Amino acid sequence: MFNKTCPEEYPINLFVNGRNLLTIQLTEVHLDDWAVGYMYAEGIIESSDEVQEIAIDPYRGNIHVKLDNQVDMEEFLKKKKTITAGCGKGATFRSMKEMSHFKRVKDARSVSTELLRRKMKEMYKLTPIYHQTGGMHAACIIDGNDEMIVREDIGRHNAIDKAIGAALKKGLIGRDCVIMTTGRISMEMCSKVARFGVGVAASRTASTNLAVALAKELNVDLVGYVRGQSAYVYTEGKRVMKLVNG
Known part of the structure; x- marks a missing residue:
């Protein structure tokens, strides 16, 4: 008998310092971890210590993040946003050229x-x-x-x-x-x-x-x-x- 439940996805809006960064389809678990990981990947933060507050309102599908750093969200939002490949599409504000200029990984574990x-x-x-x-x-x-x-x-x-x-x-x-x-x-x-x-x-x-x-x-x-x-x-x-x- 097939008794699986449906995988869940919801449109979630990420607001950073009051600005709507993007809307993305997410499963509503560990949304605070996602917000920290996504902002780190995009270069908005360098450390989780820069996150002053995360308020999650799943009823409205909103994540509000307040940062304690000098990021200029107005300038950041001028960057081109790219929809990424595959199912459950993501989005990045990084270009391939920018990614290729990341620091090379050194002294990592085997x-x-x-x-x-x-x-x-x-x-x-x-x-x-x-x-x-x-x-x-x-x-x-x-x-x-x-x-x-x-x-x-x-x-x-x-x-x-x-x-x-x-x-x-x-x-x-x-x-x-x-x-x-x-x-x-x-x-x-x-x-x-x-x-x-x-x-x-x-x-x-x-x-x-x-x-x-x-x-x-x-x-x-x-x-x-x-x-x-x-x-x-x-x-x-x-x-x-x-x-x-x-």
């Missing part, structure tokens, strides 16, 4: 494909919305003690933002972490990984050509098809041990 495969299985056990609906993306941060922060959303981009936002709020350092996702790694998702200073990102599925090109430019290793006994390394793989390609 990881074995065996650990990635094991953690991918563990991540699925920590995705209650996926098990309820059968239609939800997940992302997780694996910290330096191999503990996991797992976040879910209808959009794979949003799940990454939620996981990074949660890590920032916890005070984790990107170079000590690994990121995993159930969804395809696209260019802007790779930029989020590099922005946080993470050296290895793994997916249960593929990476796009532009994501791989950006990863090579920013010294990030991308691992795809992490399932069963497989793990395919798209990049040079200096930080990925015991490679199993193909």
Whole structure:
């Protein structure tokens, strides 16, 4: 008997210092983590400490963020907004040229494909919305003690933002972490990984050509098809041990 519930998505408006930054489809869990992760990815904040207040009004679909920094939202909103690829589309104010000028990732941790495969299985056990609906993306941060922060959303981009936002709020350092996702790694998702200073990102599925090109430019290793006994390394793989390609 089929008894799954429907995956949920809602239009959510993000207001930063009173200005409407964007409206995006989100699943209404861990919205505060998403706001922090998204603003960090877009360069609006450098630290979660800059967030003075987050007020969430799910009835109206609004997130109001008050920042304690010198960001000029009027100037920021003049930037071109790009709708990102794939289901549960995201949006970024970053151009590919700007992403390619991010700092190259240095001194990040290495990881074995065996650990990635094991953690991918563990991540699925920590995705209650996926098990309820059968239609939800997940992302997780694996910290330096191999503990996991797992976040879910209808959009794979949003799940990454939620996981990074949660890590920032916890005070984790990107170079000590690994990121995993159930969804395809696209260019802007790779930029989020590099922005946080993470050296290895793994997916249960593929990476796009532009994501791989950006990863090579920013010294990030991308691992795809992490399932069963497989793990395919798209990049040079200096930080990925015991490679199993193909």
